[in-house]
Amino acid sequence: MKIPVVLVTGFLGSGKTTLLSRLLAHPDMGETAVIVNELGEVGIDHHLLRRVDERTVLLPSGCVCCALRGDLANELRDLLARRDSGEIPTFERVVVETTGLANPTPIVYTLLSAPVVKHQYRLEAVVTTIDAQHGLRHDESVSQAAVADRLVVTKTDLADPAPVLARLRRLNPAVPIVESVFGDVSPSALFDGGERDPRDLVYDDSPAHEHEVRALCLTFDEPLDWTAFGIWLTMLLQARGEDVLRVKGLLNVGTAGPLVLNGVQHVVHPPEHLPEWPDDDRRSLIVFIGRGIEQQALERSLAAFNRATVGSDAS
Amino acid sequence: MCVLCGVLLNEHWAEQEGGRRGRVFRVRLLNRVLAFYGLRLDDWGGRIWVLRDPKGRSVVVTDLGSLWAKAEELAGRRLDPLDPELVASL
Numbered sequence A: 001m002k003i004p005v006v007l008v009t010g011f012l013g014s015g016k017t018t019l020l021s022r023l024l025a026h027p028d029m030g031e032t033a034v035i036v037n038e039l040g041e042v043g044i045d046h047h048l049l050r051r052v053d054e055r056t057v058l059l060p061s062g063c064v065c066c067a068l069r070g071d072l073a074n075e076l077r078d079l080l081a082r083r084d085s086g087e088i089p090t091f092e093r094v095v096v097e098t099t100g101l102a103n104p105t106p107i108v109y110t111l112l113s114a115p116v117v118k119h120q121y122r123l124e125a126v127v128t129t130i131d132a133q134h135g136l137r138h139d140e141s142v143s144q145a146a147v148a149d150r151l152v153v154t155k156t157d158l159a160d161p162a163p164v165l166a167r168l169r170r171l172n173p174a175v176p177i178v179e180s181v182f183g184d185v186s187p188s189a190l191f192d193g194g195e196r197d198p199r200d201l202v203y204d205d206s207p208a209h210e211h212e213v214r215a216l217c218l219t220f221d222e223p224l225d226w227t228a229f230g231i232w233l234t235m236l237l238q239a240r241g242e243d244v245l246r247v248k249g250l251l252n253v254g255t256a257g258p259l260v261l262n263g264v265q266h267v268v269h270p271p272e273h274l275p276e277w278p279d280d281d282r283r284s285l286i287v288f289i290g291r292g293i294e295q296q297a298l299e300r301s302l303a304a305f306n307r308a309t310v311g312s313d314a315s
Numbered sequence B: 001m002c003v004l005c006g007v008l009l010n011e012h013w014a015e016q017e018g019g020r021r022g023r024v025f026r027v028r029l030l031n032r033v034l035a036f037y038g039l040r041l042d043d044w045g046g047r048i049w050v051l052r053d054p055k056g057r058s059v060v061v062t063d064l065g066s067l068w069a070k071a072e073e074l075a076g077r078r079l080d081p082l083d084p085e086l087v088a089s090l
Helices: A016-025 A070-084 A105-113 A139-146 A162-171 A187-191 A226-243 A295-307 B019-037 B064-075 B084-089
Strands: A003-010 A032-036 A048-051 A093-097 A121-131 A150-154 A177-179 A213-220 A244-251 A259-264 A284-291 B040-044 B048-052 B058-061
Touching: A003 A016, A003 A105, A003 A139, A003 A187, A016 A032, A016 A093, A016 A121, A016 A150, A032 A070, A070 A093, A070 A105, A105 A121, A121 A139, A121 A187, A139 A162, A139 A213, A139 A244, A150 A162, A162 A177, A162 A213, A213 A295, A226 A244, A226 A259, A226 A284, A226 A295, A226 B019, A226 B064, A295 B084, B019 B040, B019 B064, B019 B084, B048 B064, B058 B064
Parallel strands: A003 A093, A003 A121, A032 A048, A032 A093, A121 A150, A150 A177
Antiparallel strands: A213 A284, A244 A259, A244 A284, B040 B048, B048 B058
Protein backbone atom coordinates (compact mmCIF):
# COMPACT_ATOMS: atom_id res chain seq x y z
CA MET A 1 0.00 0.00 0.00
CA LYS A 2 1.39 3.37 -0.99
CA ILE A 3 1.51 6.05 1.69
CA PRO A 4 -0.92 8.90 0.96
CA VAL A 5 0.52 12.39 0.60
CA VAL A 6 -1.60 15.48 1.11
CA LEU A 7 -0.38 18.73 -0.36
CA VAL A 8 -1.55 21.85 1.49
CA THR A 9 -1.19 24.96 -0.59
CA GLY A 10 -2.66 28.47 -0.63
CA PHE A 11 -1.58 32.07 -1.02
CA LEU A 12 0.44 33.97 1.60
CA GLY A 13 -1.64 34.54 4.71
CA SER A 14 -4.53 32.37 3.55
CA GLY A 15 -4.41 30.17 6.65
CA LYS A 16 -2.37 27.10 5.64
CA THR A 17 -0.41 26.88 8.88
CA THR A 18 -3.50 27.49 11.05
CA LEU A 19 -5.36 24.76 9.18
CA LEU A 20 -2.44 22.37 9.50
CA SER A 21 -1.95 23.05 13.22
CA ARG A 22 -5.60 22.33 13.97
CA LEU A 23 -5.67 19.25 11.76
CA LEU A 24 -2.60 17.76 13.43
CA ALA A 25 -4.17 18.27 16.85
CA HIS A 26 -7.37 16.48 15.82
CA PRO A 27 -7.78 13.03 17.46
CA ASP A 28 -8.81 11.45 14.13
CA MET A 29 -5.71 12.58 12.29
CA GLY A 30 -3.52 9.58 13.11
CA GLU A 31 0.24 9.44 12.82
CA THR A 32 1.30 12.00 10.24
CA ALA A 33 4.67 13.06 8.97
CA VAL A 34 4.77 16.76 8.09
CA ILE A 35 7.09 18.43 5.63
CA VAL A 36 7.01 22.23 5.62
CA ASN A 37 9.01 24.83 3.76
CA GLU A 38 9.53 27.06 6.73
CA LEU A 39 9.47 26.34 10.42
CA GLY A 40 6.54 28.29 11.69
CA GLU A 41 3.77 27.92 14.18
CA VAL A 42 2.80 24.37 13.27
CA GLY A 43 2.21 22.37 16.44
CA ILE A 44 4.24 19.20 16.19
CA ASP A 45 3.21 17.17 19.27
CA HIS A 46 3.64 13.54 18.37
CA HIS A 47 3.92 14.28 14.70
CA LEU A 48 7.12 14.28 12.75
CA LEU A 49 8.28 17.49 11.26
CA ARG A 50 10.77 18.01 8.48
CA ARG A 51 11.85 21.12 6.72
CA VAL A 52 12.67 21.37 3.03
CA ASP A 53 14.10 24.23 1.04
CA GLU A 54 12.35 25.59 -1.99
CA ARG A 55 15.11 24.36 -4.28
CA THR A 56 14.11 22.73 -7.51
CA VAL A 57 16.08 20.67 -9.96
CA LEU A 58 15.21 21.51 -13.54
CA LEU A 59 15.29 18.47 -15.76
CA PRO A 60 17.32 18.73 -18.94
CA SER A 61 14.89 19.77 -21.69
CA GLY A 62 12.14 19.86 -19.14
CA CYS A 63 9.65 22.60 -18.52
CA VAL A 64 9.53 24.75 -15.43
CA CYS A 65 6.28 23.33 -14.09
CA CYS A 66 7.77 19.85 -14.21
CA ALA A 67 10.99 20.69 -12.40
CA LEU A 68 11.71 17.84 -10.03
CA ARG A 69 11.70 18.82 -6.40
CA GLY A 70 14.87 16.95 -5.52
CA ASP A 71 14.85 18.14 -1.94
CA LEU A 72 11.31 16.93 -1.40
CA ALA A 73 12.07 13.55 -3.00
CA ASN A 74 15.09 13.19 -0.71
CA GLU A 75 13.03 14.01 2.36
CA LEU A 76 10.33 11.52 1.40
CA ARG A 77 12.93 8.78 0.84
CA ASP A 78 14.66 9.70 4.09
CA LEU A 79 11.42 9.34 6.03
CA LEU A 80 11.11 5.77 4.76
CA ALA A 81 14.69 4.95 5.71
CA ARG A 82 14.27 6.36 9.20
CA ARG A 83 11.00 4.51 9.65
CA ASP A 84 12.54 1.22 8.52
CA SER A 85 15.49 1.63 10.89
CA GLY A 86 13.13 2.26 13.80
CA GLU A 87 14.40 5.81 14.29
CA ILE A 88 10.87 7.19 13.86
CA PRO A 89 7.46 5.54 14.29
CA THR A 90 5.37 4.31 11.41
CA PHE A 91 3.27 7.04 9.83
CA GLU A 92 -0.02 6.73 7.99
CA ARG A 93 0.16 9.87 5.91
CA VAL A 94 2.50 12.68 4.88
CA VAL A 95 1.35 16.29 4.72
CA VAL A 96 3.45 18.70 2.64
CA GLU A 97 2.86 22.40 3.19
CA THR A 98 4.10 24.62 0.37
CA THR A 99 5.08 28.24 0.48
CA GLY A 100 2.36 30.72 -0.44
CA LEU A 101 3.81 31.48 -3.83
CA ALA A 102 4.49 27.90 -4.84
CA ASN A 103 3.13 26.30 -7.97
CA PRO A 104 2.01 22.84 -6.77
CA THR A 105 2.68 21.15 -10.11
CA PRO A 106 6.38 20.30 -9.54
CA ILE A 107 5.39 18.54 -6.32
CA VAL A 108 2.76 16.49 -8.14
CA TYR A 109 5.37 15.69 -10.78
CA THR A 110 7.86 14.63 -8.11
CA LEU A 111 5.37 12.24 -6.53
CA LEU A 112 4.61 10.66 -9.89
CA SER A 113 8.12 10.37 -11.25
CA ALA A 114 10.91 10.45 -8.62
CA PRO A 115 12.65 7.10 -8.09
CA VAL A 116 11.40 5.18 -5.03
CA VAL A 117 8.95 7.99 -4.24
CA LYS A 118 6.60 7.06 -7.10
CA HIS A 119 6.41 3.46 -5.85
CA GLN A 120 6.08 4.23 -2.13
CA TYR A 121 3.82 7.29 -2.08
CA ARG A 122 0.64 8.42 -3.81
CA LEU A 123 -0.90 11.86 -4.02
CA GLU A 124 -4.08 11.71 -1.96
CA ALA A 125 -5.28 15.27 -2.41
CA VAL A 126 -4.24 18.84 -3.07
CA VAL A 127 -5.89 21.00 -0.38
CA THR A 128 -5.96 24.72 -1.17
CA THR A 129 -6.81 27.44 1.32
CA ILE A 130 -8.53 30.58 0.04
CA ASP A 131 -8.92 33.64 2.24
CA ALA A 132 -12.55 34.90 2.23
CA GLN A 133 -11.27 38.43 2.76
CA HIS A 134 -8.80 38.62 -0.11
CA GLY A 135 -10.10 35.80 -2.30
CA LEU A 136 -8.51 35.19 -5.68
CA ARG A 137 -6.75 38.46 -6.31
CA HIS A 138 -3.47 36.91 -7.44
CA ASP A 139 -2.62 34.63 -10.35
CA GLU A 140 -0.93 32.23 -7.94
CA SER A 141 -4.06 31.80 -5.85
CA VAL A 142 -6.17 31.19 -8.97
CA SER A 143 -3.74 28.48 -10.12
CA GLN A 144 -3.65 26.93 -6.65
CA ALA A 145 -7.47 26.81 -6.55
CA ALA A 146 -7.65 25.34 -10.05
CA VAL A 147 -5.41 22.37 -9.19
CA ALA A 148 -7.15 21.68 -5.85
CA ASP A 149 -9.00 18.49 -4.96
CA ARG A 150 -10.40 20.15 -1.82
CA LEU A 151 -10.95 23.87 -1.26
CA VAL A 152 -10.97 25.42 2.21
CA VAL A 153 -12.35 28.96 2.44
CA THR A 154 -10.81 30.52 5.54
CA LYS A 155 -11.50 33.59 7.68
CA THR A 156 -15.24 33.36 7.05
CA ASP A 157 -15.73 35.20 10.37
CA LEU A 158 -14.00 38.25 8.90
CA ALA A 159 -15.72 38.50 5.53
CA ASP A 160 -18.83 37.26 3.75
CA PRO A 161 -17.59 34.19 1.85
CA ALA A 162 -20.39 34.33 -0.76
CA PRO A 163 -18.40 36.16 -3.49
CA VAL A 164 -15.41 33.83 -3.11
CA LEU A 165 -17.64 30.75 -3.04
CA ALA A 166 -19.38 31.84 -6.25
CA ARG A 167 -16.03 32.42 -7.96
CA LEU A 168 -14.67 29.06 -6.80
CA ARG A 169 -17.73 27.17 -8.01
CA ARG A 170 -17.21 28.66 -11.46
CA LEU A 171 -13.47 28.00 -11.37
CA ASN A 172 -13.38 24.44 -9.99
CA PRO A 173 -16.95 23.15 -9.62
CA ALA A 174 -16.25 19.45 -9.08
CA VAL A 175 -14.39 19.66 -5.77
CA PRO A 176 -15.85 19.95 -2.26
CA ILE A 177 -15.60 23.38 -0.63
CA VAL A 178 -15.22 23.56 3.15
CA GLU A 179 -15.63 26.77 5.14
CA SER A 180 -13.34 27.25 8.10
CA VAL A 181 -12.74 29.64 10.97
CA PHE A 182 -9.32 29.36 12.68
CA GLY A 183 -8.63 26.10 10.85
CA ASP A 184 -11.57 24.32 12.44
CA VAL A 185 -11.95 21.43 9.97
CA SER A 186 -12.18 17.73 10.69
CA PRO A 187 -9.82 15.41 8.81
CA SER A 188 -12.80 13.50 7.43
CA ALA A 189 -14.05 16.64 5.67
CA LEU A 190 -10.77 16.84 3.78
CA PHE A 191 -9.67 13.26 3.31
CA ASP A 192 -12.77 11.04 3.21
CA GLY A 193 -15.12 10.55 0.32
CA GLY A 194 -14.63 11.36 -3.31
CA GLU A 195 -15.38 14.35 -5.37
CA ARG A 196 -18.87 15.27 -6.42
CA ASP A 197 -19.88 13.32 -9.50
CA PRO A 198 -19.03 15.79 -12.27
CA ARG A 199 -22.01 14.56 -14.30
CA ASP A 200 -24.37 15.91 -11.66
CA LEU A 201 -22.90 19.40 -11.69
CA VAL A 202 -24.38 22.44 -13.32
CA TYR A 203 -21.74 24.38 -15.21
CA ASP A 204 -21.93 28.11 -15.64
CA ASP A 205 -21.79 28.60 -19.41
CA SER A 206 -22.07 32.38 -19.39
CA PRO A 207 -19.36 34.10 -21.45
CA ALA A 208 -15.95 34.18 -19.77
CA HIS A 209 -14.30 37.48 -19.00
CA GLU A 210 -11.02 38.15 -20.73
CA HIS A 211 -8.23 36.03 -19.17
CA GLU A 212 -10.71 34.49 -16.74
CA VAL A 213 -9.81 31.01 -15.53
CA ARG A 214 -12.90 28.83 -15.47
CA ALA A 215 -14.14 25.28 -15.83
CA LEU A 216 -15.52 23.83 -19.05
CA CYS A 217 -17.26 20.51 -19.26
CA LEU A 218 -17.30 18.34 -22.40
CA THR A 219 -19.57 15.33 -22.75
CA PHE A 220 -19.53 12.68 -25.47
CA ASP A 221 -22.28 10.15 -26.03
CA GLU A 222 -20.20 7.86 -28.23
CA PRO A 223 -17.18 5.95 -26.84
CA LEU A 224 -13.83 7.68 -27.32
CA ASP A 225 -10.87 5.90 -28.86
CA TRP A 226 -8.08 5.99 -26.27
CA THR A 227 -5.28 6.21 -28.87
CA ALA A 228 -6.96 9.16 -30.58
CA PHE A 229 -7.62 10.81 -27.24
CA GLY A 230 -3.98 10.46 -26.16
CA ILE A 231 -2.80 11.98 -29.44
CA TRP A 232 -5.28 14.83 -29.12
CA LEU A 233 -4.55 15.68 -25.49
CA THR A 234 -0.76 15.57 -25.85
CA MET A 235 -1.02 17.85 -28.88
CA LEU A 236 -3.39 20.19 -27.06
CA LEU A 237 -1.16 20.44 -23.99
CA GLN A 238 1.86 21.15 -26.17
CA ALA A 239 0.02 23.93 -28.00
CA ARG A 240 -2.08 25.35 -25.16
CA GLY A 241 -0.46 23.95 -22.03
CA GLU A 242 -0.04 27.30 -20.32
CA ASP A 243 -3.77 27.92 -20.59
CA VAL A 244 -4.86 24.49 -19.34
CA LEU A 245 -4.43 24.30 -15.57
CA ARG A 246 -6.34 21.10 -14.96
CA VAL A 247 -7.88 18.22 -16.92
CA LYS A 248 -10.09 15.65 -15.27
CA GLY A 249 -12.29 13.08 -16.87
CA LEU A 250 -14.27 9.91 -16.82
CA LEU A 251 -13.87 8.38 -20.26
CA ASN A 252 -15.85 5.67 -22.00
CA VAL A 253 -13.15 3.94 -24.06
CA GLY A 254 -15.26 0.87 -24.78
CA THR A 255 -14.08 -1.18 -21.80
CA ALA A 256 -16.25 -2.56 -18.96
CA GLY A 257 -15.65 0.44 -16.72
CA PRO A 258 -14.59 4.03 -17.30
CA LEU A 259 -11.04 5.30 -17.53
CA VAL A 260 -10.15 7.99 -15.00
CA LEU A 261 -8.08 10.86 -16.35
CA ASN A 262 -6.35 13.37 -14.07
CA GLY A 263 -3.86 15.98 -15.20
CA VAL A 264 -2.29 19.05 -13.62
CA GLN A 265 -0.85 21.37 -16.26
CA HIS A 266 1.48 19.14 -18.33
CA VAL A 267 1.62 16.41 -15.73
CA VAL A 268 -0.86 13.61 -16.35
CA HIS A 269 -1.35 10.80 -13.83
CA PRO A 270 -1.18 7.29 -15.29
CA PRO A 271 -4.77 6.60 -16.45
CA GLU A 272 -6.70 4.26 -14.20
CA HIS A 273 -9.37 1.79 -15.33
CA LEU A 274 -12.32 1.40 -12.99
CA PRO A 275 -13.89 -2.09 -12.98
CA GLU A 276 -17.41 -0.76 -13.55
CA TRP A 277 -19.49 2.38 -14.08
CA PRO A 278 -21.09 3.98 -11.03
CA ASP A 279 -24.52 4.01 -12.76
CA ASP A 280 -26.19 3.58 -16.15
CA ASP A 281 -24.80 6.80 -17.57
CA ARG A 282 -22.04 5.78 -20.01
CA ARG A 283 -21.19 9.19 -21.40
CA SER A 284 -17.60 10.40 -21.38
CA LEU A 285 -17.11 13.57 -19.42
CA ILE A 286 -14.02 15.77 -19.43
CA VAL A 287 -13.58 18.87 -17.28
CA PHE A 288 -11.02 21.46 -18.35
CA ILE A 289 -9.98 24.31 -16.08
CA GLY A 290 -8.23 26.95 -18.09
CA ARG A 291 -8.33 30.33 -19.76
CA GLY A 292 -9.11 31.50 -23.28
CA ILE A 293 -10.26 28.14 -24.61
CA GLU A 294 -13.71 27.74 -26.13
CA GLN A 295 -15.79 24.71 -25.33
CA GLN A 296 -17.13 24.28 -28.88
CA ALA A 297 -13.62 24.35 -30.33
CA LEU A 298 -12.53 21.58 -27.93
CA GLU A 299 -15.60 19.47 -28.70
CA ARG A 300 -15.29 19.81 -32.49
CA SER A 301 -11.59 19.05 -32.39
CA LEU A 302 -11.79 15.97 -30.16
CA ALA A 303 -14.76 14.64 -32.16
CA ALA A 304 -12.73 15.03 -35.38
CA PHE A 305 -9.72 13.18 -33.91
CA ASN A 306 -12.07 10.42 -32.75
CA ARG A 307 -13.67 10.14 -36.21
CA ALA A 308 -10.21 9.93 -37.81
CA THR A 309 -9.79 6.48 -36.26
CA VAL A 310 -12.18 5.10 -38.89
CA GLY A 311 -10.00 3.68 -41.65
CA SER A 312 -6.80 3.98 -39.59
CA ASP A 313 -7.17 0.58 -37.91
CA ALA A 314 -4.02 -1.51 -37.77
CA SER A 315 -5.74 -4.65 -39.07
CA MET B 1 3.96 11.33 -18.09
CA CYS B 2 4.73 14.97 -18.79
CA VAL B 3 3.92 16.14 -22.28
CA LEU B 4 7.15 18.10 -22.47
CA CYS B 5 9.37 15.82 -20.40
CA GLY B 6 7.81 12.42 -21.16
CA VAL B 7 10.93 11.42 -23.06
CA LEU B 8 12.72 11.05 -19.74
CA LEU B 9 10.26 8.53 -18.43
CA ASN B 10 9.95 4.86 -19.27
CA GLU B 11 6.41 4.79 -20.52
CA HIS B 12 4.35 7.72 -21.68
CA TRP B 13 0.90 7.83 -20.12
CA ALA B 14 -0.83 7.87 -23.49
CA GLU B 15 1.03 4.80 -24.79
CA GLN B 16 0.43 2.31 -22.03
CA GLU B 17 -2.06 0.14 -23.87
CA GLY B 18 -2.51 -1.60 -27.17
CA GLY B 19 0.81 -3.40 -27.62
CA ARG B 20 2.33 -3.66 -31.09
CA ARG B 21 -1.03 -3.45 -32.85
CA GLY B 22 -1.79 -0.31 -30.89
CA ARG B 23 1.56 1.17 -31.89
CA VAL B 24 0.87 0.60 -35.60
CA PHE B 25 -2.58 2.15 -35.21
CA ARG B 26 -1.10 5.13 -33.34
CA VAL B 27 1.38 5.83 -36.15
CA ARG B 28 -1.36 5.69 -38.79
CA LEU B 29 -3.51 8.06 -36.81
CA LEU B 30 -0.62 10.42 -36.13
CA ASN B 31 0.13 10.52 -39.84
CA ARG B 32 -3.45 11.65 -40.52
CA VAL B 33 -2.70 14.67 -38.33
CA LEU B 34 0.92 15.26 -39.34
CA ALA B 35 0.07 15.12 -43.08
CA PHE B 36 -1.75 18.43 -42.64
CA TYR B 37 1.62 20.00 -41.84
CA GLY B 38 3.51 18.12 -44.57
CA LEU B 39 5.19 15.80 -42.06
CA ARG B 40 5.43 12.01 -41.93
CA LEU B 41 6.19 9.61 -39.10
CA ASP B 42 7.75 6.15 -39.56
CA ASP B 43 8.10 3.43 -36.98
CA TRP B 44 11.67 2.23 -36.66
CA GLY B 45 11.99 -1.26 -35.24
CA GLY B 46 8.99 -0.87 -32.96
CA ARG B 47 11.01 1.22 -30.52
CA ILE B 48 11.44 4.73 -31.87
CA TRP B 49 9.82 6.92 -34.50
CA VAL B 50 11.46 8.97 -37.26
CA LEU B 51 9.73 12.22 -38.15
CA ARG B 52 10.44 13.66 -41.62
CA ASP B 53 9.60 16.85 -43.46
CA PRO B 54 9.27 17.34 -47.26
CA LYS B 55 12.81 18.76 -47.47
CA GLY B 56 14.27 15.48 -46.28
CA ARG B 57 15.10 16.61 -42.76
CA SER B 58 14.41 14.01 -40.10
CA VAL B 59 14.51 13.71 -36.34
CA VAL B 60 14.25 10.75 -33.99
CA VAL B 61 11.26 10.76 -31.66
CA THR B 62 10.91 8.43 -28.70
CA ASP B 63 7.31 9.01 -27.69
CA LEU B 64 4.27 11.27 -27.75
CA GLY B 65 5.83 13.35 -24.99
CA SER B 66 8.43 14.76 -27.32
CA LEU B 67 6.71 14.36 -30.70
CA TRP B 68 4.78 17.61 -30.83
CA ALA B 69 7.68 19.89 -29.87
CA LYS B 70 9.85 18.29 -32.57
CA ALA B 71 7.02 18.45 -35.10
CA GLU B 72 6.63 22.17 -34.37
CA GLU B 73 10.34 22.66 -35.00
CA LEU B 74 10.22 20.85 -38.34
CA ALA B 75 6.97 22.49 -39.44
CA GLY B 76 8.14 25.92 -38.29
CA ARG B 77 4.76 26.72 -36.75
CA ARG B 78 2.56 25.95 -33.80
CA LEU B 79 0.56 22.74 -34.20
CA ASP B 80 -2.80 23.53 -32.68
CA PRO B 81 -5.40 20.73 -32.58
CA LEU B 82 -8.13 23.40 -32.32
CA ASP B 83 -7.18 24.90 -35.70
CA PRO B 84 -10.46 24.74 -37.72
CA GLU B 85 -8.56 23.90 -40.93
CA LEU B 86 -6.85 20.92 -39.30
CA VAL B 87 -10.15 19.79 -37.81
CA ALA B 88 -11.82 20.00 -41.24
CA SER B 89 -9.00 17.97 -42.82
CA LEU B 90 -9.41 14.96 -40.52
